[in-house]
Amino acid sequence: MNDPAESLAVSAHVPAYAGYFADPFVLRTPTGYIAYGTVPSATPGASPPSDGRQFQMLTSPDLVHWTDAGGALIPLPVRLGTDYWAPEVAYRDGQYWLYYSLGHGDKGHHLRVAVADAATGPFVDTGVNLTPTEAFAIDAHPYRDVDGTWYMFYSHDVLVGPRVGTMLAVDRLATMTSLAGQATTIVRPDADWQIYQLARPMYGRVLDWHTLEGPSVVRHDSRYYCFFSGGSWKNAGYGVSWAESDHPLGPWHRVHDAPRILRTIGHEIIGPGHNSVTVAPNGTDVIAYHAWDADLTARLLHLSPLRWTSGGPRVDGFSGPELSNAVN
Template sequence: MPIRYRNPVYDAYFADPFVLRVAEGYVAYGTGRVVDGRAFEVLTSSDLVTWRSVGGALELLPPELGLGGDYWAPEVAEADGRWWMYYSVGHGDVGHHLRVAVAEHPTGPFVDQGVNLTPDERFAIDASPFRDEDGTWYLFHARDVLEGDRVGTMLAVNVLDGMTRLRGQSRTILRPSDDWQVFLRQRKMYGQLYDWHTLEGPFVRRYGGRYYCFYSGGSWLEPTYGVAYAVADHPLGPWVEPSGVPPLLRTVTDRVIGPGHNCVITGPDGQDVIVYHAWNPERTARRMCIDPILWSPDGPRVLGPSFSPTHFPRAAE
């Protein structure tokens, strides 16, 4: 039987969703509420459609550290028999840095390891760990770059030496390339005015011997905001955006606003699924959505964003 669903699959606030497949099914982590005194609500599911909240994930950092109270965009990787959470913490739109926490179980509790992974960055968010087939771990993320023709938040990568240390400086892998990626013109940042571009929420998937970096771009307030991708033959690049290919997801006026910050997971029937958030029409909450993602020699294609009852396609569809 096809798996039927209707977006959003979780009606409460649950932004920047990341889904991990575990032996018991699926675990999701998202930006939003502090639950049971912990950051990042945790959900579990057997089918990606019906979700149940099981509490909070991350033990809050001591306020006296002065690191800020905005916890954003967790992603989790399993290594060495434990689960490692990468996230950012800071003060609003400035001062964010990447950190790592560890737990003995995928639902937590996660305990911060006392490491600032990006002490030399102006602003770093949206950490996304990726393990290559040779066992090498990489950490993709977004960071602010003030050099170049198109200034703003861009995508970068570094190698993880162990799970709590990056190898030297991160390298930029994808810069803004088009006006649809403009967040705000004449935005005041770092004491200057810039036409500020935004690339954020990187997520890498290997398919057919190549690497696909999905990312969100632009301003969620604009209809051009959405999810696009770049392709490479190695995690360190070079990364290239396919020419003339429209974004995989974009706003549907009055229905799906600002779809973005995705991950890709394989469903229980073997169908790849893109998981993302979108604002409700009232723009009061980002909620978790899912849609099938199909692969071809020309690259990925998303059957969405959907907002009415639908189903995952069978393999032959």
């Protein structure tokens, strides 16, 4: 079995790396791949990088064999936050830009950006809060369109509408360290599987809280697909779906009767979510995501081939007509 894509297909339900590795983002480089992931320091079972930096890095020549590459980000003062979530890296003009969220627990998170001359860092924070007007912003996803325009997709809290909670937004990246200030909510909760918690105390109220998070955008056949996670990452109902658009700014539409991209499969895959998409050495698309181990003590890195069909994107073993009733 010499083709890495074949190895991924066979081992789709087997973690690609044994250590704790949540919110995986995989960057393809001229010499291979670098994965960046969240490894929370206060979580039992997690082992943060020994070099004292935030965000674990892994390197691979083929998406199959992975090696620990240490930590990515030089940490900031504790007063700015203690919880570092969901790193993603973009390359522009000879520099690498790491976008992430920082806060205390599930309170007051905002988006930040760090920069380095190498893809493996060390990344140094630029001192910029990208979302100073947001009460809660996480899961930054920088996206470069075919015309060279950069956009920032992320999740933020919205308290109006029939289903309130954390939703997907987009803004234009005016520079790599500033947003245009024209953020728009693009995908809102529309189904019960996206409920995070009923009667959740939030913002001085008690609300049935929904969560859409982890946006990741791919352009395929001149159309844009925004993959996102929905529901509670603590529950087996957590899964990945998608919305479609003709332009990064929208309007974005979700196919309500379409199956999810990823979902729990017995004890093989538990609570898969927060994905990114990269390209395998043979040119096919691969989706990276985390899923819980059998003991529910760690979120582990998984990779699976992503197929494009007339009915939209699919991951074999997760999506198909037999799962359509599980969506809404």
